[in-house]
Amino acid sequence: MPGVDAVAPIVEARGLCKDYGARRVVTDVSFALARGHCLGLLGPNGAGKTTTIRMVTCFTAPSAGALAVLGLPTTPANHAAIKAGLGIVQQDESLDPDLSVEQNLIVYASYFGIARRDAAARASALMRFTELAEHRAARIRTLSGGMKRRLMLARALLNDPRLLVLDEPTTGLDPQARRLVWERIRTLKRQGTTILLTTHYMEEAAQLCDRLIIMDGGRIVAEGTPAELVAAHVGADVVEVYLTGAEAEDARAVARLGAGPWRTERVGQVLYLYLRDGEAGARVFGALDGLDFARRRATLEDVFLTLTGHGLRD
């Protein structure tokens, strides 16, 4: 579509903060999501991803900062207008257990003011899209986790949203179910749907997102395309050295490898060597003599762990 609308970002956040009581859970988050793009929010539990999503979807008001979604500031007066253009897949399952698959869609369409006849047609099309057509009369409790998630996705598409918001769309799904959801999200991307998603899965982020924001402790710690992030924070390759557990021997190996032109990080019994360039790659083999190791391409997971640490987040 030509004109101003085509260049105005779908989401524009500047300096967002969110406090719950005295606790600040999101600090100074700024980003823009352009039409047709897919932006991923990554971060460990408690990083502030879901709170950020809740602000974008008008579920909670920012304590500070400016936020506009679909070109409208997220003030209470605009909530209905903004939500009319959003499709939201929340983390928790929220289907109507007493209704069939098809009824779930038709009833949900009514909240958007979609007439019943149109709703039935949209529901049929979306059940085909999410491969639920043969389950149209099924009760929700008889569906698998993957089917429920697909139905949540179908439900979020009823109003033809200008922004699709997916909060951990595949958490808890088996690999087959996950791949089917990814496939559908990619199809939506090809059709030009703008997507904002959160995920724990680096593979998901790498597969689906044009740009990524990595959050930790409520702040943005890195931003870029998946390739940029890998290049900037990790490098080309990673060598994992598996230590023996014998203290003196391990200490010698760590000291020797720590002297090379690469960054090292020890996590328990594994020593990671992050090789930035070919020169480091060429020199590393001599240093690894006699050690048990594996060499692989650097991934987003390395970026994630480098930036947010290896400690458990519960």
Add this chain to the structure above:
Amino acid sequence: MPTLRALRVWRRNLESWKRYAPSFFVAALGEPIFYLLAIGYGLGRFVARIDGLPYAAFLAPGMIAFTAMNSATFETTFGSFTRMTEQNTYAAILATPCSVADIVAGDILWAASKSTLSVCFVLLLTALFGLVASPLALALVPVGFLVGLMFGGLGMMVTARAPSYDFFNYYFTLGISVMFLFSGVFFPLESLPAWARAFAWLLPLTHAVNVCRALASGTLTPGLAAELAWMAIVTGAAFVVAERWVRRRVLP
């Protein structure tokens, strides 16, 4: 303020309820009928006429008010709590243009609709028993709706503050049961000492019973308008408070 979208929430509740309709009718009809039989006719044989009425005819409008209270109360306590917490229904609806006010209004309207439905059945039954004297008793149907709105709102306030289902024990024992027994359903409040009458005046069901009894016997007094005004004020206040509390809970 709620919008017409509240009716879509109402409709959702209707669709979800359809398959449970048979059990609703058993619950809505069973209790008042058994009370009428056991207390109205059984115990009533040992009771003098009250206000010139046989005891069962005195009891019947009280039972209608009680029925309206019960249907609405169950709906916005156990029903709404389930939708708000276990089923995440509120969160799902809030992802659409519907607001918290729409959801709360939709649930309360639905609760009042169930009250109306159960009042219709109990009214029909009491008419068959010959317990209602006046054609004015037909006005009990819309009154049942108003009583449902009031108790729907009160139940919603409790739900907004309930940490778990167990919390409803407090409301049902200290609120609903007390009202059932001390709001003039079973005996005229005029016979009580002044302090007990003052206490009963504070109970919402007292006013519902007064209205139902006046309409069933066809005695319209100016006092009736005051009773309806009392109920309207409590209904409005309960909605405002319930909406605020639910909003604070689901949109922190």
